[in-house]
Amino acid sequence: MIRRVLGSAVILASILVLPYWVYIPLLFIGAILFPFFWEGILLVFLVSVVHGSEMAVLPSLVSPLALSLLVVLILLLPIRERLRSYV
Amino acid sequence: MKVNYLPKNRLRHAYLRRIITLVAIFISGAVIFSLLDAIIISIISPIWKIKNVIITGNVIPSLPEEQTQKNILLELVGRKQESNIVIAAVLTRPPQTPYDVIIIDAGSNESLTIGSEVSLPEGPILGIISEIFPKSAKVKLFSASGEETNAVLERNNVPVTLVGSGGGNFKLTLPRDIAIEKGDRILSPDITSRPLATVGEISVRPTDSFKEVLAKSPTNIFSLRFVFVTP
Numbered sequence: 001m002i003r004r005v006l007g008s009a010v011i012l013a014s015i016l017v018l019p020y021w022v023y024i025p026l027l028f029i030g031a032i033l034f035p036f037f038w039e040g041i042l043l044v045f046l047v048s049v050v051h052g053s054e055m056a057v058l059p060s061l062v063s064p065l066a067l068s069l070l071v072v073l074i075l076l077l078p079i080r081e082r083l084r085s086y087v
Numbered sequence: 088m089k090v091n092y093l094p095k096n097r098l099r100h101a102y103l104r105r106i107i108t109l110v111a112i113f114i115s116g117a118v119i120f121s122l123l124d125a126i127i128i129s130i131i132s133p134i135w136k137i138k139n140v141i142i143t144g145n146v147i148p149s150l151p152e153e154q155t156q157k158n159i160l161l162e163l164v165g166r167k168q169e170s171n172i173v174i175a176a177v178l179t180r181p182p183q184t185p186y187d188v189i190i191i192d193a194g195s196n197e198s199l200t201i202g203s204e205v206s207l208p209e210g211p212i213l214g215i216i217s218e219i220f221p222k223s224a225k226v227k228l229f230s231a232s233g234e235e236t237n238a239v240l241e242r243n244n245v246p247v248t249l250v251g252s253g254g255g256n257f258k259l260t261l262p263r264d265i266a267i268e269k270g271d272r273i274l275s276p277d278i279t280s281r282p283l284a285t286v287g288e289i290s291v292r293p294t295d296s297f298k299e300v301l302a303k304s305p306t307n308i309f310s311l312r313f314v315f316v317t318p
């Protein structure tokens with residue numbers, strides 16, 4: 001749990017001060033490392049609000065970054081289940 | 088009586104619940120963040136200001152000599168340039184943002200409005216304000232992907248449409264008979280004729296009737312520090 005909160009905090013800090021080629025990969029790494037990383041969706045909307053050109057409801061829904069993270073999170077649900085380690 | 092579901096069905100049901108939860112978070116996040124964008128930007132702005140002070144030092148530059156010379160020329164032709172220019176510091180710039188958008192530290196409190204023109208102290212126009220907040224504003228650069236801007240080729244006064252392709256770059260298409268060379272300037276179509284872009288690469292195939300021109304912003308948008316805003 002602490003790792004998850006720390007990870008989210010690191011991604012949040014990187015969104016605020018680091019270039020996009022740092023925080024976008026970090027978002028996807030977070031989605032892979034942490035199970036059911038719903039915080040990532042909120043963080044990606046923060047990217048749209050802070051760095052996007054216009055934040056209207058409809059364009060944000062079809063924002064490629066937000067949409068791709070949602071797809072990755074959904075696809076990871078069954079994949080993670082199959083890769084689960086019981087060690 | 089205890090009911091034993093098939094494990095396969097139970098698993099699918101669990102996925103469905105999680106997928107619905109993710110979609111619900113996605114939709115509610117989109118609505119909430121679109122409503123709170125002004126508050127979020129106002130909370131984050133001080134962090135960017137501190138970061139800028141630490142990294143670069145925040146010294147407002149003096150009005151360049153070239154700018155005052157341009158004002159004198161405009162006065163001579165009877166078109167005096169507006170003098171109520173606001174100098175703003177750039178809080179975020181590419182590559183911090185994945186889009187060609189910058190945030191400046193002047194907003195509606197400085198009488199800026201949506202559509203206000205943003206330019207460099209040296210003259211070239213960069214973009215227009217797309218979103219305004221009390222103490223900050225978002226500027227969409229002309230080089231933002233898909234953004235179309237009317238312009239004029241300096242070499243032969245041909246009106247063209249610049250299409251932004253991100254990263255301070257533009258694309259334009261010209262008939263193959265129009266002469267254009269690397270380094271030619273592309274200017275704004277208004278009376279001030281300020282530079283918008285410089286021609287970088289020209290590609291034309293023998294079978295094409297058009298040539299594709301790649302142009303770049305006259306400045307490095309990755310190192311912007313101060314801009315002029317004309318309300």
